[in-house]
Amino acid sequence: MDAHDLLTIGEVADRSGFPASALRFYEREGLLRTTRTSGGQRRYERSVLRRLAFIRAARTIGVGLDEVREGLDRLPDGRTPTKADWSRLSRAWRGRLDEQIEALVALRDGLDSCIGCGCLSLARCRLYNPDDRAAEAGSGARLLPPLLRRTPAQGV
């Protein structure tokens, strides 16, 4: 069970749920490695399914491919990742998820108070941050616009 155990791109696509085009794309981007047949077709080791599952989990919680690559690259060279490896990576992302949730909850509460005061007031609303008043008070703190999509990278 060594060579005949390798998977074609179609098989990996079926089993991972990623379309073949995405698998090729991930390879170009350095997230996946493959061996090739003499004819040039891709053959995947079964362990790629773990990596892909990890990639999916990361993407699902909003981690960008650059960071996913960084995380995977940091795994002791090429060895099949251990439970401890996965655990470390996922623990780091738990923190990010917490931040995202926190940010959204803060937004919701801000929105609530706006609805509460019945006006979405320019003067008071926390969602209306760089607003007319803010101009008088200097450029002012922008209310977490970056947090919601990208987070600058904070170590995985």
Added chain:
Amino acid sequence: MDAHDLLTIGEVADRSGFPASALRFYEREGLLRTTRTSGGQRRYERSVLRRLAFIRAARTIGVGLDEVREGLDRLPDGRTPTKADWSRLSRAWRGRLDEQIEALVALRDGLDSCIGCGCLSLARCRLYNPDDRAAEAGSGARLLPPLLRRTPAQGV
């Protein structure tokens, strides 16, 4: 205080925090209307600041421009929006925020159980959804990938 009260694009940019390029873009996209000087330069009524604040709030919680436009278009034609208008719009988005939060919390809990079992197990992990096993069980439910960024539109 009628004509001399109009704002230039630069003033609106400063006071709203949006770059002038975004203001032009929003106009092209039909989110904003302007009057023009005889020479063709834009002049904004002060009420545009309210609209912009609303746009910022919406964008911040992840509402797309199409939906923002729909929401604003539904305001009784061109009249300056009332408190009730804002309130109605923002109440609709509160529901969306709640959904987003719920989705993230579900993810976090899934991640927690993965860390808990120490393995991010392919066999059990809820984050590893369309995984190797899933292939045996049919294509299977994809774990809310769409919810995280776009929500298909659900009435504002």
Added chain:
DNA sequence: GTGCAACCTGAAGTCAGGTTCAGGTCAAGG
């Protein structure tokens, strides 16, 4: 009336994360 910052336009560029396509090659069952 002149200088110059601010403004105008349409077209093209940017970024992420892929997808689609054209045109050709490989692998394996019959």
Added chain:
DNA sequence: CCTTGACCTGAACCTGACTTCAGGTTGCAC
């Protein structure tokens, strides 16, 4: 051997939300 479905490549395209650019015009202070 031959067929045919799966696979290959590079390049172009896609969406969303803007930004940037080139080349030209306006408007206000002096």
